[in-house]
Amino acid sequence: MASKVKLSKEADQKAEAIIAFHGYSSLEELVEDLIGKEYEKIKSGDDKEELANKLSGLGYIS
Amino acid sequence: MKRREFIISGGTLAAAAPFMNFGAGKPLGKKLLVLGFDGMDPGKVDQLMRRGELPNMQRLGQRGAFTMMRSTIPPQSPVAWGSFISGSDPGTYGIYDFLHRDPETYLPMFAQSETTPSRMLVGLGKYRFPLKPGKVVLKREGPAFWDHLQERGIPATIFKVPTNYPPSDSQQRTLGGMGTPDIQGTYGIYSLFTSDEHESQSELSAANVYYAYIDENNVMEGQIDGPKNDLLKESEPVIVPFRVHVDNRHRTARIDIQGKEILIAEKEYSDWVEIEFSLISGLAGITGMVKFYLMEMGERFRLYVSPIHISPRRPAVPISTPANYSRELADRVGLFHTIGLPADTKALSNGTFSMENFIVQSLSVFEESRRLFDYELKRFLGQKEGLLFFYFSSLDQGQHMFWALNDRQHPFFHPEENRKFGFITDEMYRKFDRVLGKALQAVGPDVPVMLMSDHGFAPFRREVNINNWLAREGYLKLTYSDPGASIFDAADWSSTKAYALGLNGFYLNLAGRESQGIVSAGERRRLLEEIKGKLEAMVDPQDGARLITCAYISEDHFSKDFLHRAPDIILGFNRGYRISDDSALGTISRDLVSDNMGWWSGDHCVDPLKVPASFLSSFKIGKPVPDMQDMAPTILKYFGIDTPPTMKGKAII
Secondary structure (H helix, E strand, C coil): CCCCCCCCHHHHHHHHHHHHHHCCCCHHHHHHHHHHHHHHHHHCCCHHHHHHHHHCCCCCCC | CCHHHHHHHCCCCHHHCCCCCCCCCCCCCCEEEEEEECCCCHHHHHHHHHCCCCHHHHHHHHHCEEEEEECCCCCCHHHHHHHHHHCCCHHHHCCCCCEEECCCCCCEEECCEEEECCEEEEEECCEEEEEECCEEEECCCCCCHHHHHHHCCCCEEEECCCCCCCCCCCCCEEECCCCCCCCCCCCCCEEEEECCHHHHCCCCCCEEEEECCECCCCEEEEEEEEEEECCECCCEEEEEEEEEEEECCCCEEEEEECCEEEEEECCCECCCEEEEEEEECCCEEEEEEECEEEEECCCCCEEEECCCEECCCCCCCCCEECCCHHHHHHHHHCCCCCCCCCCCHHHHHCCCCCHHHHHHHHHHHHHHHHHHHHHHHHHHHCCCCEEEEEEECHHHHHHHHHHHHHCCCCCCCCHHHHHHHCCHHHHHHHHHHHHHHHHHHHHCCCCCEEEECCCCCEEEEEEECHHHHHHHHCCCCECCCCCCCEHHHHECHHHCCEEECCCCEEEECEECCECCCCECHHHHHHHHHHHHHHHHHCECCCCCCECEEEEEEHHHCCCCCCHHHCCCEEEEECCEEEECHHHHCCECCCCCEEECCCCCCEECCCCHHHCCEEEEECCCCCCCCCEHHHHHHHHHHHCCCCCCCCCCCCCCC
């Protein structure tokens, strides 16, 4: 599904800055990348489990 | 002298030491040796000195200074060594706890470093390739004191100082210390292969437990669960199989893994075994390393496999500057532990290790550190100028686990274990005294020596669930309050005013900072003072003892630079108390205060006034009770460098 999104001037300026800073080739690429990351967050319902796993070796907490 | 008198007096020797002004701007010498013994307690040192058991520390103190030193608020190693590195308070370098929290999600996170995932992935068959690879970022902010030495062309070796992973950019020789993860990005997950069916079904924290099936040919098949292969579209761990040939007659075993044959006897450790974890066959892989420990044979077979360490010879991520420094050490001294907290305290807490097993491992870590120190000391002796800082972890990790062996008031005190192993803490101190003695002899009288710790130690007899208290007081609103409920699931953030996370951290649910914050800017200060008063009035229902001697309001104690990362209050627990494991991770438990029934029985995450650090030097000092943040200015002054404006500490020479 191709969607058109209207950005405010402020958001557009921020997007331009992010594109320049991170080297995205276009606004579309930036948006797709951000959506991908957010989707990953939702999809990985095991975030907390993975976090618990990562912290579990810290002797201070059992 | 009683402990309290000792602390108030500022130590036995330094208070009487005359101030020696060597003159600012002029180097006082060309070489300086600084030893860091994490967790060395000044009261314990004083006690053992008086018995004549630490002759080298005693001589050092008599020659120069021996005193207690102020640790940081809170007195946790990442915070205190951060102060050592930065010459300032936590507000300037932004580390306040082992664990911080993400104000967006409220979830805890590592304070010392942050991993950013790879981005812009391009798919190719079953793989996906990042155009922007992920990276690990050190969260300690600002310059390190060795950067200032570098500017003056003064060489420094900084060995395993905590809060320096990944090591900050430097041309100096630095090796990451506490905070360095295992190859899976965790604090260390070990594996146990056991023929005990009951044990094999146990679910242990930070452990992979497998049933060890030994076939009719006396062979056991095992596997090492490596890092996740994120190059696969469906990410999964890289598995490396191994085979154990069990010889019960000779009480030995042969382990075959990736073409290597390792022979070990019962109760012995293998040497380090490097393992290749292939990500794309023949093209991409990661090198890790483990040690095997053949704990038992015969009726019951038990094989321990250490967490998978980053190989210093082929590090998958940077662990040193320059990058080849870790390889140099491995080539000259042999492979070594790279995980920041090398002794496996979890294995003892879980019951996988007996106390004897843990002591064996601790001594092995200590011996390895000593060998590395011998190498660096020899190298230092050959230099015309420079600084050697060398860090040892064993006193700290040992005291965490050994405390209950000698503490008859501890609920986990076992008379039998006391008889068998009660000697070990004092013996560790004596071992460290011998390390110092060897160093003093090697450098001679012309090279000054500083010996310091980051905090002392205290009993951890009772644990306090601050989130329980917050819920009882109505500051934390829960949609349900079953024991075991987590604030991440059960908190009603729309009416919650405060929550606790980390080992000393206490946060307001602040509007504009927390994603669902409700405490307004106008209400903030009044609420902090109200809560501070209530926290300091809390008592143990068992005997009426105060639980918290000081609740430190962060903005009253820290520089502003990175104050936004800080908890709003740092909880200064009384001796004998610490936050409960549950509360540290945001879980509600049944009781507000309960007995600590585990080997992790000594701690220092308390009020810093209760666990001062130790300071000894071969030279006199001009301050009866120095501060952690004075160390960097002192080192710089020794080399003729004025204290930079970023540092709040003052030189003590």
